Amino acid sequence: DQQVKQNSPSLSVQEGRISILNCDYTNSMFDYFLWYKKYPAEGPTFLISISSIKDKNEDGRFTVFLNKSAKHLSLHIVPSQPGDSAVYFCAASDQGGSEKLVFGKGTKLTVNP
């Protein structure tokens, strides 16, 4: 039972363009959503988060949008850089409950120079 889904296993964009990574969730109890970035042979690193009381959070080139009614969030990277090439994991947490993170399967982003 996948509570967090990333339906695109890979995405390829040109340097300087926008990268949009998508994530859907099924559990309405989730109240925090996060994006993690992972390079090969390394652990995931926290990138950006958003609370369910917001619909947008921005940090430099990274913006996360949350649409609660659609149970959908997206990560926008503008402009994309070759160093952004990595696997991006969407994760969700029920902070009022178990607090554990539930991860999606990841989307591999490749930014071409």
Add this chain to the structure above:
Amino acid sequence: DTAVSQTPKYLVTQMGNDKSIKCEQNLGHDTMYWYKQDSKKFLKIMFSYNNKELIINETVPNRFSPKSPDKAHLNLHINSLELGDSAVYFCASSPRTPRYEQYFGPGTRLTVT
């Protein structure tokens, strides 16, 4: 000055053996976790400890036993290894708040032959 470290990075062993993976964090965090990333790339929580107390114990075979000698260490011992235990195991830690913001170690790739 590694924040979350794991040893060993690679572990190759035969079925039926017992092995341990060690994890240490120097971030002063209260909570530590073990995750398993299987061949399908899902990152799933196994255990969580808060100040040496077990707080999350997912449906994991009892061949897996976490041990936390102090709040900076969380080791994972696996008895009677099986082929299906082959995976990458990640240790993580988080502060008291926000607990969803987790810091991951580099992972231990376990191969059971």
